[in-house]
Amino acid sequence: SNSVSIDGVSAGLANSTGPANVGLYSSGTLMGVTATGTTQSIATMDELQEFTVQTTGYGAELGRQSGAQISFATKSGTNQYHGSAYEYFRNEKMDANDWFLNRQGLIRPKLRQNDLGGTFGGPVVKDKTFFFLALEDDPLLTPYASNTIVPTQAYRNAAAPAMLPVLNLYPLPNGAIASNGLSGSFVLGDSVRNPVDAQTLKMDQNLGSRLSMFARYHRARSQSINPSLISSDNVLYTNTETGTFGATFTVTPTMVDQLRFNWSRSAGGSHYVFDSRSGTTMPPDSALWPTGYSAANGAVNLQISEATFTSGQVIVGQTEADIQRQYQVTDSIGVVRGKHRLDIGVDWRRIAPQIGQTGDNVGTLIKNAATAQESITGLRYGSGQFALNSLSLYASDEWRASSRLTLNLGVRWERQPPPYATSGPQPFAALNFDPNNIKTATLAPLGTPPWKTRNTNFAPRLGVAYRLFDKPGFETVVRGAAGLYYDTGVGNALGFISTTPYSARAPAVTGTYPAILANPAILPPAFNLNPPYPSLTLYDPNLKMPYTISWNLAVQQSLGSKNQSISVSYIGNRGKRLLMNVSQLYSGNPLVTSTAAISETANIAASWYDAMQIQFNRRLSHGLQVLASYSLAHSTDLGSDETTANLPTSLVPLAANRGPSNYDVRHGVTAAATWRIPAPFANRMLKAALSGWRSEEHTAELQS
Numbered sequence: 116s117n118s119v120s121i122d123g124v125s126a127g128l129a130n131s132t133g134p135a136n137v138g139l140y141s142s143g144t145l146m147g148v149t150a151t152g153t154t155q156s157i158a159t160m161d162e163l164q165e166f167t168v169q170t171t172g173y174g175a176e177l178g179r180q181s182g183a184q185i186s187f188a189t190k191s192g193t194n195q196y197h198g199s200a201y202e203y204f205r206n207e208k209m210d211a212n213d214w215f216l217n218r219q220g221l222i223r224p225k226l227r228q229n230d231l232g233g234t235f236g237g238p239v240v241k242d243k244t245f246f247f248l249a250l251e252d253d254p255l256l257t258p259y260a261s262n263t264i265v266p267t268q269a270y271r272n273a274a275a276p277a278m279l280p281v282l283n284l285y286p287l288p289n290g291a292i293a294s295n296g297l298s299g300s301f302v303l304g305d306s307v308r309n310p311v312d313a314q315t316l317k318m319d320q321n322l323g324s325r326l327s328m329f330a331r332y333h334r335a336r337s338q339s340i341n342p343s344l345i346s347s348d349n350v351l352y353t354n355t356e357t358g359t360f361g362a363t364f365t366v367t368p369t370m371v372d373q374l375r376f377n378w379s380r381s382a383g384g385s386h387y388v389f390d391s392r393s394g395t396t397m398p399p400d401s402a403l404w405p406t407g408y409s410a411a412n413g414a415v416n417l418q419i420s421e422a423t424f425t426s427g428q429v430i431v432g433q434t435e436a437d438i439q440r441q442y443q444v445t446d447s448i449g450v451v452r453g454k455h456r457l458d459i460g461v462d463w464r465r466i467a468p469q470i471g472q473t474g475d476n477v478g479t480l481i482k483n484a485a486t487a488q489e490s491i492t493g494l495r496y497g498s499g500q501f502a503l504n505s506l507s508l509y510a511s512d513e514w515r516a517s518s519r520l521t522l523n524l525g526v527r528w529e530r531q532p533p534p535y536a537t538s539g540p541q542p543f544a545a546l547n548f549d550p551n552n553i554k555t556a557t558l559a560p561l562g563t564p565p566w567k568t569r570n571t572n573f574a575p576r577l578g579v580a581y582r583l584f585d586k587p588g589f590e591t592v593v594r595g596a597a598g599l600y601y602d603t604g605v606g607n608a609l610g611f612i613s614t615t616p617y618s619a620r621a622p623a624v625t626g627t628y629p630a631i632l633a634n635p636a637i638l639p640p641a642f643n644l645n646p647p648y649p650s651l652t653l654y655d656p657n658l659k660m661p662y663t664i665s666w667n668l669a670v671q672q673s674l675g676s677k678n679q680s681i682s683v684s685y686i687g688n689r690g691k692r693l694l695m696n697v698s699q700l701y702s703g704n705p706l707v708t709s710t711a712a713i714s715e716t717a718n719i720a721a722s723w724y725d726a727m728q729i730q731f732n733r734r735l736s737h738g739l740q741v742l743a744s745y746s747l748a749h750s751t752d753l754g755s756d757e758t759t760a761n762l763p764t765s766l767v768p769l770a771a772n773r774g775p776s777n778y779d780v781r782h783g784v785t786a787a788a789t790w791r792i793p794a795p796f797a798n799r800m801l802k803a804a805l806s807g808w809r810s811e812e813h814t815a816e817l818q819s
Contacts, residue, residue, distance in 0.1 A: 116602065117182035119146040119157075122189055122331060122359050123375045123445060125179075125464060126157045130353055130383035130439045141439060142534070142605045143466035143503060144180060147381050149337035150351040155251060155313040156335045156381070157187065157357065161199055161234050162249035162315055164190045171667050171686050172596030175509040175525025175576045176447065176460055181600035181663040181690075189331065191319045192245030196237035203230035203253075213260035216304040219290060224258030225306040242321065249315040260304045262290070263345050263427035266419060266484075270297040274484035277629055280398035282484065284346050284417065284429045287394070298424040303393055307340040307348065325365040333357045344387070345427045346395040353383040369451040377443040384436035384471070387414060403431070404477060405632050413476055413639075420480040420490075432476075438469040454515040462507040467537070470612055471498045476639065487628040493621035495639035499539030499612060503605055506530040511576070519585070523578030529601045531660055532568040534608050540644070542611045545653040550697045550717045551765045554704050556653055561644070565608070566658035574599040574662070590673045597666040604660045604694060607716070607758050611652040614714070616642060620649035647708045655717040663722075664689045679733040679741075690722030695753065698760035714760065719769060722752035722776065738791035746783045750776040 119126040128147025149156045165188040169177065177184040207226035216223065236247035265285045274282060288299025313335040320328045334356050341349040357379040364372045389397045389410075400409040403417070414432030419425065447460035476494040511525030535541060544563035547555045576598035584591040611617065619640045626634055669684035698714040707713055726748035733741040753769060754761060755777035761767070 116144050116180045117146075117185055118177070118180040119185045119187075121157050121187040122329075123361060123373070124359055124377035124443050125441065126187070127466075128156070128355060128357075128379050128381045128439055128441060130381045130437050130468075141437065141466075141468040141470060141501075141609045142603075142607070143439075143441065143464070143468075144603055144605065146185075147353075147355060147379075147439070149311050149335060149355075150339035150353045150383070151255065151309050151311060151337060152339075153311060153337075155253075155311050155337070156353065156355045158189055158333065159232055159234075159249040159251040159313045159315055160203070160230070161201060161232055161251075162189050162247070162317075164188045171665050171688070172578055172594075172598070173576075174523055174578065175511040175527040175574070176458060178509070178527045178529065178574065178600060179462070179464075179505065179507060179603060181602040181661070181665075189315070189317060190234065190236065190247055190249075191317060191329065192236035192238065192247040194238050194241055194245075196235070198233065198235040200233040201231075204228065207258060213258070213304060215262050215302050216260050219302045221302065221304045224260070224304045225256055226258045227256035227306075228253065230255075236317075239318075244321075245319040247315075247317040247319075250313070252312045253310065255309045255311065256306050257309050258304065258306050259342055260302070261342065262300055262302050264298050264424060265301045265345065265426055267292060267297055267299050270484065275487035275628075278481070278484045278487050280396075280402050281417065281481070281628070283396045283398065285395065285419075285426065286345065293424060295423055297421070298426065301345070301393065305342065305392060307342055309337075309339045311335070311337040326362065328360070328362045330361075331357075331359045342390070344430055346389060346391070346393060346397075346429050347387045347431050348390050349385060349387055349430070351383070351385045353381060355379070355381040366448075371449045373447050373449075375443070375445045377441065379439075379441040381439040382437070383439070384434070386433045386435075387430040389431050397431075401632075402629065403479070405638055408477070416476065416478045418480055419484070420482060421484070434476075436471040438471075440467040440469070441465070442467070456513040457511070458513075459510045460508070462505075462509075464505045466503040467500065468503075468609065469498075469500045470609070477637065481628075482625065488625065489628045489631055490623050490625045491631060491637040492623045493637050493639035495619045495642065496613070497539065497617035497642060499617060500537045501534050501609060502537050503534045503608070504532055505603065519582045521580045523576070523596075525576040527574040527576065527601075529572040529574065529660060530568065530570060531572075531603050531605060533565045533654075533658075534605060535564065540616045543616065543651070543653060545656055545715070548653065548655050548657075548715065548717075550655070550695075550715050550719060551763055553697065553699045553702045553713050553715060553763055556704060556706065556713065556715065558646075558706065559656070565611075565654045566656050569659055572601050572660050572662075574601055588673055588675050588677070590677070592671045593669070594671065595666075595668045598664075600663045600665060602661045602663070604658065607694075607696075608654070610758070614650040614652045615648035616644050618650065619643060646706045647711070648706060649708055649711050650714075651707050651711070652714045653716070655715070658694075658716070659692050659718055661690065661692045661694060661718065664691065676736075678736040679731070681729070681731050684728045684730075686724070686726045686728065688722070688724040690720075690724075690752065692718035693720035693722060693752075693754070694718060694757040695720040696757055696760050697763050699763055699766075712760075716757065719764070720753040720757075722750065724748065724750045724776075735789070735791075738793065740789040741787070743786040744784070747781065748779075748783070749781060750779040752776045 127143045129145035147156045167186045169184045205228040212223040230253040232251035234249045290300035292299040315333045317331040336354045339351045360376045362374045403415045410432040417429040443464040445462045450457045478492040480490040482488045509527040514522045544559040546557045578596040580594045621640045624636045665688045667686045671682040673680045700712045728746045730744040753772045
């Protein structure tokens, strides 16, 4: 996975928005984004000063995750007052209508994006204190189109009268009707409001010539509505706050210390709200929930599941309310000694997610509306507070061995203990673990860590740059790098909160509606620490941190000047000890019920990647900047993610899983250009008004 940072601290603040995502999105490995998936959660659009991506061959100061290292740096105030204002504009009149809406003769839904923002910065005390303010507000109105199966009037006419209030949650079809006349398609096009707003205040302070400090506070609020379900909208929200303090101290002319401290908090969650725009009506709570339950303290998932058709879903109620917290301290010291630049550093990080899943859920299937038969399953999801600590140490040496040769040497050490609960029961740990034979697993005493902490995760790094030819304008440089890069191995480690001991499931109960709602057997069951369980997630007690071995070789040739060059590169990666989820129903293990699944995670996956890359780069010169690249690549693996369930290797040999990765792209062509438009006007007023404009980043991308 990729590592994202801003101003030297982690931006891995992703928050869960539902039980299916809770493990992956709460472990601090994914970048925090807004509810609409944008980056205003960490910075406004125009406050970014610099953006860098390093995909391979990076030094020992970077790590924690083995993918690309993505870094953002924000602007600061200066001795001059500067400001900017912008609007990013979109409208449905510039877009084509959805194909399904066109087919039904429905109008194009509204798309209104007026992303307004601005920055302003300057001195508070000249040469000493500076401020920078950034604001952004986007009251986004986005269109959507949905096509869902719903019951017809004929189906309702044949239903038992008691079922009609529930069936009124479904609209009548407005599209094609099935041959049996009982179901049809309902196509809806509309627009929903998905607002995002963000604010940043950054202060910089110089204390003499040797010490400078900054403090930055950022806040972002966002909401996203997913209206794809019938009669209900899935409302997602995130509210993020981050505070970062940084200090740079020049100890001596050849020694500099940089300190960073970060506190971040991201609150997010989701709920489902009834919406009548399709002509439906909401029945009273007593028609959907058992006594004592409602949309305020639970959720109901309703679906028609007849022998003749299956409808879309209607979900109403609460599902998730989580808080993600981050505490991070980093410190690095850089020393220049002759031809050597030495760097040593430490990076400590604590992720403390508070997961608040909805306590009670009811899944209802209408099996036969004519006889009012329903099947209801009660579910209970628990909550908890957890902690994940990590520590990294590194040392590196950039050595200019000669005027032509530069070497980069380094080593990084990673320590990543398993997560643990600070409130609520501890996760289960396994004994007799064997992903080839799930049947053998037993449980360790409660409180045993899910896996052992390893202290031997050393990652060496090597980089070489050699200037082969140095004729001015036609320089040739050969670069190569190799290294070992660890990943945290906790990407989905909190996934156990969706299983025992944090969840419980009642057996499905079939009965006649509405009497079935009074049956106590449909109530969500109490949590139970004693087997057999309705589901179980276990980890190899000898789990180790996954890692990638990466190497590359590149030749860069200047083309007539230092402003433009072409490079040809080879890149190779080998993923080792990657995590794989192995799951089996009817495993025969007495820890679970006869129909339940056990999921086990172990270091049994691997990946292979090889690529050739050709890149042309023209830095901004005479108003023109161009970047064009072509890649020929192939990626294969035994599993492209750690969440997808795989059968035990005793049933499917591990080698049979090898194939192209989900993200395998054989050919990729990307080109981007920026042109600063000239303003050849003698009139000073015209020149001031029309100069400085540019045609911004015309980009083309092809892949196969």
